[in-house]
Amino acid sequence: MPSLSGAARTPGRSWLKPATWHLRTRLVLVAMALLVSICGAVGLFSFASMDSFLTRQLDDQLSQAAHVSNDPGRPPLGGFNNGRDPLDARGQSVGTLNARILNGQVNSAGFLAPDTTRSPLSSTDKEILLALATNAQPVDRPLSNGDYRLIAVKTANADVLVTGLPLAAKASTLTSLVWTFVFVSLGGLVLIGLAGTVLIRRTMKPLEQLSEVATRVSRLPLEAGEVALAVRVPPSNSNPGTEVGSVGYALNLMLDNVANALEARQKSETKVRQFVADASHELRTPLTAIRGYTELMRMTENFTPDGRKSLARVQRQSERMTTLVEDLLLLARLDEGQPLKLSEVDLTQLVIETVSDEKVIAPDHHWHLELPDEPLVVNGDPSQLRQVMVNLLSNARKHTAPGTTVVTGVTKSTDGGAVVTVTDDGAGIPAGFVDHVFSRFARADASRAGKAPASGPAASEGTSGLGLSIVQSIVESHGGSVEVRSKPGRTEFTLRLPIKTLAAQGNTPAS
Numbered sequence: 001m002p003s004l005s006g007a008a009r010t011p012g013r014s015w016l017k018p019a020t021w022h023l024r025t026r027l028v029l030v031a032m033a034l035l036v037s038i039c040g041a042v043g044l045f046s047f048a049s050m051d052s053f054l055t056r057q058l059d060d061q062l063s064q065a066a067h068v069s070n071d072p073g074r075p076p077l078g079g080f081n082n083g084r085d086p087l088d089a090r091g092q093s094v095g096t097l098n099a100r101i102l103n104g105q106v107n108s109a110g111f112l113a114p115d116t117t118r119s120p121l122s123s124t125d126k127e128i129l130l131a132l133a134t135n136a137q138p139v140d141r142p143l144s145n146g147d148y149r150l151i152a153v154k155t156a157n158a159d160v161l162v163t164g165l166p167l168a169a170k171a172s173t174l175t176s177l178v179w180t181f182v183f184v185s186l187g188g189l190v191l192i193g194l195a196g197t198v199l200i201r202r203t204m205k206p207l208e209q210l211s212e213v214a215t216r217v218s219r220l221p222l223e224a225g226e227v228a229l230a231v232r233v234p235p236s237n238s239n240p241g242t243e244v245g246s247v248g249y250a251l252n253l254m255l256d257n258v259a260n261a262l263e264a265r266q267k268s269e270t271k272v273r274q275f276v277a278d279a280s281h282e283l284r285t286p287l288t289a290i291r292g293y294t295e296l297m298r299m300t301e302n303f304t305p306d307g308r309k310s311l312a313r314v315q316r317q318s319e320r321m322t323t324l325v326e327d328l329l330l331l332a333r334l335d336e337g338q339p340l341k342l343s344e345v346d347l348t349q350l351v352i353e354t355v356s357d358e359k360v361i362a363p364d365h366h367w368h369l370e371l372p373d374e375p376l377v378v379n380g381d382p383s384q385l386r387q388v389m390v391n392l393l394s395n396a397r398k399h400t401a402p403g404t405t406v407v408t409g410v411t412k413s414t415d416g417g418a419v420v421t422v423t424d425d426g427a428g429i430p431a432g433f434v435d436h437v438f439s440r441f442a443r444a445d446a447s448r449a450g451k452a453p454a455s456g457p458a459a460s461e462g463t464s465g466l467g468l469s470i471v472q473s474i475v476e477s478h479g480g481s482v483e484v485r486s487k488p489g490r491t492e493f494t495l496r497l498p499i500k501t502l503a504a505q506g507n508t509p510a511s
Contacts, residue, residue, distance in 0.1 A: 031196050032189060039185040043178075050177055054170045058149050059138050061093075066151055066163035069098050097121075097148055097164035099129050106130065109162075111145050119145065129162050140167060147171070206237040206244040210251060217255065222262065229259035277332035280325045287325060290318045327466040330387075331440070334473040340381040347376045347385075347410050347418055347497075354389040355408050361394075364402035370409035378418050378497050384474045391467040392422045392493050400426030413496065417480075420495040429486040437484055438472040441465040471495075 069092070092098070092112050099109030099121065106126040110118035121129070122144040132139065132152040141150050141164075148164040155161055216231050232238075233252050239245035294315045297303075303311060348371050359367050378385075389408075396406045409421045429437060436442045442465050471493075475482045480497040 027200050028193065028197050031200075032193055035189055035192055039181075039189070043181045043185065046181060047174065047178065051170075051174060054173060055149075058165060058167070058170055062138055062149055062151050062163060062165050065092060065096055065165060066153055066161065068092065069163055070153065070155060070161050093165070095145070095166040095168075097143070097145070097150070097162070099126075099162040101130065101152075101160040101162060102158075104130065132162060134160050206248070209234070209237055210244065210248055213251065217258075222258075229255060229262055231255065273332055273335050276328050277336075280328040280332065283325045284322070284329075287318055287322045291315065291322065294318065324466070327470060330470060331466065331473060334470075334477055337477075340384065340477060342379055343382060344377050345380045345382050345385055347378055347420060348372065349375065350382075350386060350389060351408055351410055351420065354386065354393055357390075358393045358397055358406075362397045365397060365400070366403070366405040368405065368407045370407060370411075372410055372412065376410055376412060376418050376499075378478075378499055380478050380497070381474075385478070388471050388474050388495065389420075391471050392495075395467055395493075396422060396424045396426070396491075400424050412499075416499055418495075418497045418499060420497070421492055423490065423492040425489055426491060428488040428491050429484070434484060434486055438468050438482070439465075440469040442469075 094112055094114050096112045097110070098112070100107045106121070106129055109121045109126065109129070111121070113119050125143045125145075128141050128143065129150070129152075132141075132150060134152045134154040136151060136153050138149050138151045141148055143164075145166070147167040149167055150162060150164040152160055152162045210233060213231055213233050217229070220229070220231075222229075232255060233248035237244060238248035238252050240249045294311060298308075298311060298315075351371070352369065355367050355369060358365075393406070393408070396404070400406070404424050404426045406422065406424045409419075409423070411419045411421075413419050433442075472482050475495055475497065478497055480495060482493065482495050484491070484493050486492070
């Protein structure tokens with residue numbers, strides 16, 4: 001019987017691993033996007049605050065420079081040629097611009113150079129200065145010596161005094177702030193990203209363990225046989241006090257329920273199989289007696305023609321019942337996993353013999369062989385493998401019309417196994433029935449299709465619907481497989497058997 005022990009050790013990654021990896025990646029990306037947004041907002045706020053602070057500081061310096069350059073002791077209107085120049089005022093910093101505007105003309109204007117000399121203004125600079133409003137409000141203007149913060153003040157002498165300070169220092173400070181914040185933010189994002197990845201990975205680890213348990217359960221052959229469902233979520237991940245623990249606890253409860261259901265199902269199946277085996281065994285004796293007494297009556301008694309027909313019918317039905325009982329007993333033995341009587345079996349010779357028998361039974365069919373040049377020998381139970389071939393060939397014979405060609409082939413597969421095919425050119429198996437041909441007591445309902453039975457179990461007298469089920473059970477007990485492909489005009493059953501089956505590994509129980 002299939003059990004958990006082999007399936008639970010099946011290697012391979014959990015099918016939820018990619019899902020948890022994508023979830024972890026999305027969480028990291030969301031966290032990084034949030035951090036980038038926060039850093040961007042903080043950076044913009046810091047930049048705006050620093051810009052405002054430096055502008056206020058520069059305006060204070062500009063106000064002081066304007067006050068110094070506006071010497072109240074200057075000569076009156078028209079006499080400034082003999083008075084002090086604004087650039088001659090004390091305390092002026094390098095780069096300071098001072099200009100005196102009188103009657104729409106710029107006089108005594110220039111930039112204070114590092115060597116305390118005066119750098120002249122260009123004509124464009126003078127036009128910019130003449131366009132300034134005399135409302136004592138600082139403004140930024142691009143000049144030939146760089147960007148400047150300018151202020152124009154109308155004096156008591158009816159002239160205009162323009163004072164300006166360079167914005168280069170402010171721009172340099174802001175640029176340094178931006179780059180510092182960028183590098184610090186990038187470093188912080190990298191560190192936080194790595195730390196977040198490690199933290200999220202540790203947080204998602206219990207969920208991955210839950211997915212591993214679910215994946216192991218999904219690989220178990222729960223559809224039939226005895227299954228010991230011992231897989232559970234470990235106690236560390238099944239504590240109802242946490243979110244993941246609640247999921248693990250619920251998963252364990254579900255697995256307990258499934259295990260109980262599987263155990264109850266197995267007990268029920270065991271009882272049914274035991275009943276079928278016992279009933280079949282008990283029926284053999286009365287059926288043998290019926291057949292014996294029927295044969296005795298035919299030889300010792302005189303019957304009317306109708307009586308002989310009735311007695312012949314009784315004999316045929318008893319033989320049919322005997323065949324059904326033998327099939328049920330065989331399936332019961334296969335279900336119990338009874339040891340096979342192993343020996344070397346020449347598949348080529350076996351196929352020749354069974355096909356020859358079918359030629360005698362159904363001469364109205366065309367029987368062909370496709371055999372290898374050398375014998376193909378496998379390890380198996382000769383009687384059971386013979387029954388496999390008999391069932392497949394009789395299946396093709398019973399459910400195809402006279403004149404159908406049946407081809408039986410034996411080949412060696414690329415992996416070293418043996419392949420036996422039985423192909424006919426009959427009407428084919430109904431499409432909706434192909435998936436059920438190996439089920440027990442399965443029969444195609446030909447009356448619904450309005451045509452004769454196709455290749456496969458049919459609802460005709462003499463068929464029990466167990467033939468192909470027996471084929472599948474025997475082949476699987478030998479470590480092989482059987483499959484069918486069918487379409488109108490072609491139906492092919494394919495058997496695959498390992499060349500050295502069960503020789504070293506022991507008998508494989510049937511499911």
